[in-house]
Amino acid sequence: MAEKHSRGAPSTPRKGGATAPPREGERIAKLLARAGVASRREVERMIGEGRIALNGAVLDTPATVLPNLKGVTVDGNPVARAEAARLFCFHKPSGLITAERDPRGRPTIYNALRNALPKDTPRLMPVGRLDLNTEGLLLLTNDGELKRAMELPASGIPRTYRARAHGDITQPQLEELIEGITIEGVRYGPIDAHLERRTGRNQWIELTLTEGKNREVRRVLEHLGLQVSRLLRTAYGPFTLGDLPRGAAAEIKQADVERFRKQLARESRA
Incomplete structure (x- = not known):
């Protein structure tokens, strides 16, 4: 059974000690939507159902930020690179x-x-x-x-x-x-x-x-x-x-x- 995993890009310090949201990459729902897996809303539902994983670890939040879809699987299947919009x-x-x-x-x-x-x-x-x-x-x-x-x-x-x-x-x-x-x-x-x-x-x-x-x-x-x-x-x-x-x-x-x-x-x- 795959382990639950919540992942995001590292935060960057703000003045005064606060942290700014990560800037590198994009949310996984957006990346998967662009790749034609499903709409953003459907991807969020799939994450809630434990169907999406990164390097074998099941994701539990659509706030996950990634530079690309390398290592991402849906229902155990690797996600192909996004094609040009057709x-x-x-x-x-x-x-x-x-x-x-x-x-x-x-x-x-x-x-x-x-x-x-x-x-x-x-x-x-x-x-x-x-x-x-x-x-x-x-x-x-x-x-x-x-x-x-x-x-x-x-x-x-x-x-x-x-x-x-x-x-x-x-x-x-x-x-x-x-x-x-x-x-x-x-x-x-x-x-x-x-x-x-x-x-x-x-x-x-x-x-x-x-x-x-x-x-x-x-x-x-x-x-x-x-x-x-x-x-x-x-x-x-x-x-x-x-x-x-x-x-x-x-x-x-x-x-x-x-x-x-x-x-x-x-x-x-x-």
Whole structure:
């Protein structure tokens, strides 16, 4: 049985005898997230479960600071060096759960991805989620830090959806959503909504938002008296669904990924 081990980089003295937090290296949760093992939060949970060790000693704190992942194992397996951040577009069909497994046995995106991705693709994590019955653009990455940055509401990354809905609505009513709306105590931020076309009481509506709260588009439109029969995400930041076939996946060019990462970093410092 491996011994419990709590480790951090040496502290450096401060004036007056106090110590400053270690500066060399990064927290293990961040390193493992960047290596695509799991998100920071999931890594912290794994540490609590005793699944992560350093040189055979089980770690008991996510505050562990390391210069690299040398000697780190997860479930007894050495952690491979972090690859460059990669990003994939996936056209999620309706009827798939955005999760690795479902307790109820429903099919997940990973069932479809087995056939949609090349065999040598690293472990990928979804950027955000799409509901069971929502289809369209789902981004996936091997980099936990990129995933986290893209999901944070503070990043303000726009997501665009097209909804087919039944009922009566006017463009002026939709324009009021730009001020945000509160539904049953939940505040939804600004939504830029446009009535695309109408046939009788059926219409297509395009909506762009930056928060992406759970079932946000459906709840807002239902609050306005509409019944949503189809919901499709068409864009996430600068990345668009385009003509990617349903159930297919495609890798985004590395140069575009790096350009986007740099833009995110600049905006986070602003």
